[in-house]
Structure formats: C-alpha cells, structure tokens
Amino acid sequence: MVVKVYGPTYGCSKRVLACLFEKEIEFETVDIDLFKGEHKQPDFLKLQPFGEVPLIQDGDFTLYESRAIIRYYAEKYKDQGTDLLGNTIEERGLVEQWLEVDAHSFQPPIYSLVIHVLFAPLRGVPSDHKLIEESDEKIKKVLDIYEDRLSKTKYLAGDFFSLADLSHLGFGHYLVNQTGRGNLVRERKHVSAWWDDISSRPSWKKVLELYKYPV
Numbered sequence: 119m120v121v122k123v124y125g126p127t128y129g130c131s132k133r134v135l136a137c138l139f140e141k142e143i144e145f146e147t148v149d150i151d152l153f154k155g156e157h158k159q160p161d162f163l164k165l166q167p168f169g170e171v172p173l174i175q176d177g178d179f180t181l182y183e184s185r186a187i188i189r190y191y192a193e194k195y196k197d198q199g200t201d202l203l204g205n206t207i208e209e210r211g212l213v214e215q216w217l218e219v220d221a222h223s224f225q226p227p228i229y230s231l232v233i234h235v236l237f238a239p240l241r242g243v244p245s246d247h248k249l250i251e252e253s254d255e256k257i258k259k260v261l262d263i264y265e266d267r268l269s270k271t272k273y274l275a276g277d278f279f280s281l282a283d284l285s286h287l288g289f290g291h292y293l294v295n296q297t298g299r300g301n302l303v304r305e306r307k308h309v310s311a312w313w314d315d316i317s318s319r320p321s322w323k324k325v326l327e328l329y330k331y332p333v
C-alpha cells in the first residue's frame with residue numbers, strides 16, 4: 119500500500135516529502151487547496167480535525183502533524199535509506215532538541231512572514247507591518263544562535279544530517295527564496311554553508327522539482 123500525502127505544495131508538507139524521499143518510501147499525493155478552503159471541508163476535517171496539512175494515510179493508519187510524521191517514518195524504516203535519527207541517545211536527544219527549536223523558534227516567525235508578506239497580498243487582505251518587523255527581529259536572533267551552533271558542528275544535531283536539518287527545509291526555502299530575506303542567511307557564514315549543503319540534497323531538489331510552492 120503506497121503512502122498518501124495530503125497537501126504536498128505547502129511548506130509543512132514538504133518536510134514530510136523530503137523525509138519520504140530520504141527514506142526511499144513510495145508515496146502518492148492528494149492536492150488540497152488552502153486558498154479554496156478545502157482543508158476546512160467536512161470530509162477533510164474527519165481525517166484532520168484541526169483543518170491543516172499535511173496528513174498521511176498509510177493503509178488504515180492516519181497521521182497528522184508533520185514532525186510526528188517524519189519521526190514515525192524515520193523510526194519505522196530505520197534501516198532503509200538515510201538514517202535520520204542519530205545513533206546514541208545523546209545524538210537522538212540533540213535531534214529532538216533541534217526539531218523543537220525548529221517548531222517553536224525558527225518556523226513561527228517565518229510562518230508569519232509567509233502569511234503577511236506572501237499570502238495577504240494574494241488574498242487582497244492587509245499585511246500586519248508591525249508583525250513583519252517583529253518577525254524579522256525574531257528570526258535574526260534565532261539565526262545568530264544557529265550561526266554559533268553551526269560554527270561548532272556541521273549540522274544542527276552534530277556532524278550528521280538528521281531530521282533536525284531536514285525539518286528546516288520547507289520554511290528555510292520561504293525565508294531564502296520567497297520572502298526576499300536570503301541576506302539573513304548569507305550574512306551568516308556557517309548558516310549559509312549549512313543551507314547550501316542541506317538544500318542541495320537530491321531529496322530536496324526532487325521535492326522542489328515535483329511539488330511547486332503555491333506562491
């Protein structure tokens with residue numbers, strides 16, 4: 119049974135797609151158009167009551183929350199494709215730490231930028247300029263911490279590529295390529311080298327080639 123991924127074009131879902139490519143897991147995708155409100159329709163809400171993508175169906179098993187999905191597949195197929203979890207419990211702890219940093223410190227300000235810099239004009243609604251300014255400040259502080267970390271280790275959790283790095287791709291792409299803020303990465307030597315490294319992985323290139331961003 120092939121894994122089904124709902125909403126492949128969005129940043130959160132691309133985290134899952136990159137993981138499936140790294141783990142060499144076959145999947146198919148189901149388009150969900152957030153702009154048309156398809157994620158708030160009763161049939162979708164039966165599967166994902168919060169009305170968000172991504173969501174996967176794997177046989178009878180349904181799972182949502184992108185980081186839960188990538189943890190699930192990294193563990194389920196530990197011995198297939200790229201190992202994304204780390205070997206020792208300390209390595210695994212650091213992978214978890216940086217996945218949490220992504221969820222609570224890196225992605226949220228970029229998410230606000232995506233909504234207010236990219237999506238609001240498209241929807242014809244006003245952008246919140248104060249929130250844009252605050253998000254810019256937050257992301258700079260976060261990237262300073264990344265710069266320090268990445269001056270000591272090649273990747274976030276250590277000298278191995280892991281779920282922690284992969285998890286940053288979907289929104290890192292928005293930051294660098296779509297919100298006009300690539301300079302924030304380029305001004306930080308180690309963050310810049312890390313970004314070039316992780317975004318040039320074949321898995322990520324395939325995601326970008328096959329599933330265009332909506333904006």
Ligand SMILES: N[C@@H](CCC(=O)N[C@@H](CS)C(=O)NCC(=O)O)C(=O)O
Nearest residue numbers: 128129130169170171172183184185
């Ligand atoms: N914590 C969730 C966040 C999911 C999320 O925010 N998805 C966005 C797309 S990237 C979405 O569906 N937004 C639609 C909405 O919130 O109405 C995850 O990582 O899966």
